[in-house]
Amino acid sequence: MTPINSRSEIDRVEAAVLAALDRFAYPEASRFAIRLALEEGLVNAFLHGHRGLPPEEPVEVSFRVGPSSATISISDQGPGYNPGSVPDPTAEENIELPSGRGLMLIRSFMSEVRHEKNGACLIMRYDRPPPDAA
Amino acid sequence: MAGSESRIKVKRDGSIIEVSFRDRNILDEANIQQIEEEIRAIIDTEEQPRLLINFTDVDHLSSAALGKLITIHNRIRNGKKGQLRLCNIDPQILQVFVITKLNKLFEIHEDAEKARASFK
Numbered sequence: 687m688t689p690i691n692s693r694s695e696i697d698r699v700e701a702a703v704l705a706a707l708d709r710f711a712y713p714e715a716s717r718f719a720i721r722l723a724l725e726e727g728l729v730n731a732f733l734h735g736h737r738g739l740p741p742e743e744p745v746e747v748s749f750r751v752g753p754s755s756a757t758i759s760i761s762d763q764g765p766g767y768n769p770g771s772v773p774d775p776t777a778e779e780n781i782e783l784p785s786g787r788g789l790m791l792i793r794s795f796m797s798e799v800r801h802e803k804n805g806a807c808l809i810m811r812y813d814r815p816p817p818d819a820a
Numbered sequence: 821m822a823g824s825e826s827r828i829k830v831k832r833d834g835s836i837i838e839v840s841f842r843d844r845n846i847l848d849e850a851n852i853q854q855i856e857e858e859i860r861a862i863i864d865t866e867e868q869p870r871l872l873i874n875f876t877d878v879d880h881l882s883s884a885a886l887g888k889l890i891t892i893h894n895r896i897r898n899g900k901k902g903q904l905r906l907c908n909i910d911p912q913i914l915q916v917f918v919i920t921k922l923n924k925l926f927e928i929h930e931d932a933e934k935a936r937a938s939f940k
Contacts (some may be wrong), residue, residue, distance in 0.1 A: 773874065
């Protein structure tokens with residue numbers, strides 16, 4: 687687990703994940719999907735998970751990239767939340783709201799998304815598409 | 821924001837204001853905030869803004885940036901009765917608009933020429 691608590695550390699983790707994807711020659715669409723999910727997961731952890739906590743409180747990130755899948759875990763120090771309670775941002779009454787789309791994008795771009803620690807830990811897996819689908 | 825380098829490029833073509841971005845990745849919360857403030861400052865000087873946001877060379881866009889686009893959209897359309905167009909969106913980013921159904925909220929054009937021609 688790597689503890690991070692600043693934008694430069696977010697950029698460093700993203701660069702490390704992208705470098706690992708490059709080592710296995712993941713296609714551009716996969717890099718885009720994983721980077722987006724990582725960014726959204728980290729921003730959610732800091733903005734929502736750590737609301738009310740001191741800014742120096744770190745979010746912990748770990749990742750494992752293999753030839754056929756990549757798994758990322760993001761764990762915040764907050765009390766957690768119920769992921770099922772996030773309103774549907776595509777509903778007509780919510781479409782003009784400026785927030786609430788991060789989790790939906792993560793679910794759309796990743797193959798599997800799980801929550802542990804009462805929602806304070808996000809575990810997401812991306813399965814590399816077969817070559818003809820990439 | 822004072823003293824920091826601008827994060828956008830602004831071009832005027834008649835009554836149309838075209839904004840594009842200096843960054844390929846619009847992810848950093850502080851940058852996103854600055855972009856919104858810079859665009860809002862432009863909108864606020866116009867009576868009925870006709871704003872074209874050109875995403876050429878933008879590779880990544882976070883949901884926080886989408887949120888600011890919605891705020892800009894609401895300010896232009898609801899507050900000012902102006903018009904907003906988006907163009908040159910990378911196909912992968914366009915997928916983000918489609919997933920979130922924001923392609924229905926925003927008027928999106930393939931390129932700047934078509935977007936400019938669409939202003940009423």
